[in-house]
Amino acid sequence: MEYKAPLETYNGRIREVTIGRGGKAIRVGGGDILPLHHFEGRAANRPVVALEVDDNGAAGWAGPVVEPFRDVVHDPVKWAGRCLELGADLVCLHLEGTDPQGANRTAAEAAALVKKMVRELNSPLIVYGCGDDKKDVEVLTAVAETCKGENLLIGPAVKENYEAILKAVADNGHCIIAQTPIDINLEKELNVKLLKHLPQERIVIDPLSSALGYGMEYSFTIMERTRQVGVVYGDTAMQMPVIADLGRECWKTNQAKADGQQGMVWESITAMSLLLAGADILVLRHPDNCRLLKEAIEGKL
């Protein structure tokens, strides 16, 4: 008797989100399988790896992740270019410099920087605000308007400020990052609200990523469940790709600060784990780990 593998097929389909435009655009998500279950169906796109760039001169960054960029950390555009040279699929710019508790740069300054980066880089871009929900409305609205039509991936939109950011993103042709604090029910609630104004194809879910030893298992579980609910149960509010913005979390751990080699391990293990949990976009800080994760994704490990 011929052996037939007991394969599952699923009702749901993860939507494909396109970031950037033209020939350089990157597609994430797509497919109708659980993470890496290539034997069960079709994954339209491989997960992608982004490297993080900061607009604040890498203030507070650990030595080993500054090292590859030491000569360019005060020029975010050049820094971003270096990330692409070193193999990143795309760049994730964190606008830490706009933080009212820190350098408090204006929305206009931040928007001008993003515009310059988009022009000179000619590559898709993820833009995160500083995480202050009031300031982020100003900054991300300015970024969305100034870069109208560039199809950036912009966030975080959170419970407290999603309405304003959603409007700026929807009106100016971008995609949005929906961020919730490691809670599947809150995650769905925010998605439901966003889906009233934006199609699934313009939303990426950020369930928040915690580092190994700092709650990574919670992030893992939420990402895993997100994918199960979307694919297995066909919940249309949970069928968007997931971003794991994990590099910053790993490099601020005591372990990474104490020992650079340990930091490398922390970042790579966290990234590998969240990849298995279902992340479609991994944001890292160290280019060597970017290469490592890309090899893993391409099946070369």
Place this chain on the structure above:
Amino acid sequence: MILIGESIHIISRAVSEAVRNREVAPIQALAREQAKAGADYLDLNLGPARREPQAIGSWLVNTVQEVTDLPISLDTMNPAAMEAGLALCKARPILNSASGKAESKELMMPLAIKYNAQAVISVITDLGCPPDVDSRVESIMDTVAYANGMGIDSEDIWVDPIILPVGADQKQVREALEFIRILPDLLPGVKSVVGLSNVSNGTPGYLRGILNRTYLVMLERNGLYAAIADVLDEELVELNSGGLKDVRVLIHRVMDGEPVDAEALPEKEKNYVKTARVLMGDALYSHAWLES
């Protein structure tokens, strides 16, 4: 189904202030309102009653009995408050509640015998609340056997499966539902009771009612005997007395896994169908469950 009015609850600020200051008016108003709304029993929840437990237990029971003949479900984990209150009850009361905890077996269960009270017995043990149907069964079999051995008849035992909030642990909602369904086969003769509103704890206030009402219909279908519930919710009382037949039928169909085209229904029916799906675990819960 028997409805036990939940409104005289120490967590309510108005109630806790009235109890502290021994003001009879707010308490008696709540007792009258609930009696008028159709409550079969009144739950008097004293909480832990750390200060003056006896004085509070007897004051509250007397205050309520001045305005209503309804029997009382006395709800406290403090044995001293429980005893003081039970001693004064005119109609046969319910002791709410005992459990499989060693302390409860030792201090609460004997009070049910001493004062000829019916007893709510929950599935909780010293290990906490059992996480699934099988462990709930295991726990309640032990505890009921213990209570029977002590002389509490099964007919006087109201088993409480412990309802957890849908927003905290969605799976538990269905576990409790299943437990109620199989209970008569496991322990013939015992009754069942739930703290219904707990299912919507943590949900925004204006959305709690529909969760409570939908779950009531589901539990009733599975054989629930009594619920401690918000009897001031008119639609809940209407559903409990056999009203809103179309809504009940829709909820039953969702329970049976039949296809229901929610979008084709009027708003009210659609919302009940969506809520039933969330409670059955067919759709992931979020506070926006009616909007998707």
